[in-house]
Amino acid sequence: MDGLLGTGRRLLPDSLNLVARCKTQWQCGRFYCNVRAKKLVSQHFQSVNLREDSLASQESKPGEMTCKSQRLMLLAGLICPSSPGCYHYMPYTVRAMEKLIKVIDQEMLAIGGQKINMPALCSAKLWKASGRWKLMGKELLQLTDRHSQEYCLGPTHEEAITDLIASQGSLAYKQLPLLLYQITRKFRDEPKPCFGLLRGREFYMKDMYTFDASKEAALQTYALVCKAYCRIFNRLGLQIVKVQAATGSIGGTMSHEFQLPSDIGEDQLMMCVNCDFSANVETIHQGETHCPACKGELVKRKGIEVGHTFFLGTKYSSVFNASVHTPQNTTVPAEMGCYGLGVSRILAASIEVLSTENAIHWPNLIAPYHICLIPPKKGSKEEKGAVLLEDLYDSIVQAIPHVEEEMVLDDRTQLTIGKRLKDAKKLGYPYVIIGGKGVLDEPYQFEVQNQNTGEILFLSKEAIIDLLSKLPK
Numbered sequence: 001m002d003g004l005l006g007t008g009r010r011l012l013p014d015s016l017n018l019v020a021r022c023k024t025q026w027q028c029g030r031f032y033c034n035v036r037a038k039k040l041v042s043q044h045f046q047s048v049n050l051r052e053d054s055l056a057s058q059e060s061k062p063g064e065m066t067c068k069s070q071r072l073m074l075l076a077g078l079i080c081p082s083s084p085g086c087y088h089y090m091p092y093t094v095r096a097m098e099k100l101i102k103v104i105d106q107e108m109l110a111i112g113g114q115k116i117n118m119p120a121l122c123s124a125k126l127w128k129a130s131g132r133w134k135l136m137g138k139e140l141l142q143l144t145d146r147h148s149q150e151y152c153l154g155p156t157h158e159e160a161i162t163d164l165i166a167s168q169g170s171l172a173y174k175q176l177p178l179l180l181y182q183i184t185r186k187f188r189d190e191p192k193p194c195f196g197l198l199r200g201r202e203f204y205m206k207d208m209y210t211f212d213a214s215k216e217a218a219l220q221t222y223a224l225v226c227k228a229y230c231r232i233f234n235r236l237g238l239q240i241v242k243v244q245a246a247t248g249s250i251g252g253t254m255s256h257e258f259q260l261p262s263d264i265g266e267d268q269l270m271m272c273v274n275c276d277f278s279a280n281v282e283t284i285h286q287g288e289t290h291c292p293a294c295k296g297e298l299v300k301r302k303g304i305e306v307g308h309t310f311f312l313g314t315k316y317s318s319v320f321n322a323s324v325h326t327p328q329n330t331t332v333p334a335e336m337g338c339y340g341l342g343v344s345r346i347l348a349a350s351i352e353v354l355s356t357e358n359a360i361h362w363p364n365l366i367a368p369y370h371i372c373l374i375p376p377k378k379g380s381k382e383e384k385g386a387v388l389l390e391d392l393y394d395s396i397v398q399a400i401p402h403v404e405e406e407m408v409l410d411d412r413t414q415l416t417i418g419k420r421l422k423d424a425k426k427l428g429y430p431y432v433i434i435g436g437k438g439v440l441d442e443p444y445q446f447e448v449q450n451q452n453t454g455e456i457l458f459l460s461k462e463a464i465i466d467l468l469s470k471l472p473k
């Protein structure tokens with residue numbers, strides 16, 4: 001024991017030394033030190049190496065309808081095509097989506113939502129009972145199992161949830177309003193998938209289903225969820241328009257779409273120039289050119305539908321016997337609502353409306369990483385600035401620990417700063433910090449570029465820490 005302790009004591013100064021040394025090296029000895037490894041761009045898995053000329057082979061078919069978000073996401077290696085309308089989501093995209101899901105979860109939980117998870121495989125029996133097996137026809141991705149049982153891969157889950165509720169007996173009025181939601185993969189057999197993640201065959205959707213005892217209560221719940229949707233889009237900094245909409249194959253008696261105005265949008269909107277009135281053109285009488293609310297002029301705009309809410313009434317609950325026990329000791333069919341948010345579509349749509357032709361701009365809340373540090377090129381006259389940039393990285397981590405998760409170091413120092421800056425623009429880090437010419441100045445400075453505003457600042461280490469400490473957590 002003594003001998004062991006002795007050895008330990010003798011080793012101690014050496015190992016301390018290692019900890020101190022590895023802080024100033026590019027690659028730290030992970031076995032010896034407690035300094036966590038830096039996130040290095042050279043180690044990140046991306047589908048294409050951010051090359052414009054590799055785009056041609058990435059796109060599935062010549063003549064396919066493409067759009068800015070699809071092109072930018074392919075160029076940045078954020079998505080990789082797998083089959084028509086299906087994409088692999090690469091690590092940066094998954095990070096962005098997980099952040100988006102976190103925002104959605106926060107707002108759904110804030111209004112009393114409870115998260116569930118239902119099978120993607122949905123029995124045809126239920127869809128036939130609601131009449132939608134035929135109604136949706138080929139849009140449903142249908143399949144048959146080895147026992148000749150028919151299924152579809154669910155595009156939405158009204159049948160499944162209503163059947164689930166019915167199987168539990170009547171809901172007690174004290175449980176109401178009941179708000180259940182899930183964020184899962186959904187499927188639609190699109191005849192012509194296009195626009196990347198905007199209109200795919202497989203996508204992520206948040207779908208919420210609500211249950212109430214009366215129409216009045218259900219309408220209050222409807223308003224509550226719509227408000228939560230507005231908060232989500234506000235937090236993302238997306239200028240959403242809520243429009244009256246047709247109920248389509250989902251059904252019900254009232255419906256609203258949350259539309260993001262964009263020229264590539266597939267929905268035609270009519271918006272009043274004087275008041276808040278806006279509607280999907282499907283709901284407007286043909287030839288109507290004036291606002292039904294204030295008689296103001298209606299103007300046309302195109303929009304990308306990113307959310308859709310429906311007041312369903314008892315359309316599904318009466319078919320599947322989903323009922324509510326009232327305080328008066330009676331049992332009535334549940335008054336339902338359903339509420340969709342296109343999760344993967346919001347990702348692509350926000351890139352579509354915020355980005356320039358060459359640079360992705362994310363909503364700050366969901367940018368995969370917030371900060372990219374670019375040290376000087378190996379062999380350049382600024383090379384000695386590499387140490388300063390690494391010291392900056394460590395100082396940021398020490399001063400604002402939560403920023404560590406949001407920071408990457410572009411260690412591909414065989415490339416020029418310009419080349420790496422171009423890649424950083426493609427990926428859309430809100431902040432890029434460059435160890436360029438300013439690192440040779442006395443006192444030294446770093447170049448800080450805000451990619452979203454185009455602002456360029458030359459700042460000291462302390463000023464950068466001050467700036468980054470104001471980033472939202």
Ligand SMILES: [Zn+2]
Binds near residue numbers: 272274294295
């Ligand atoms: Zn009006």
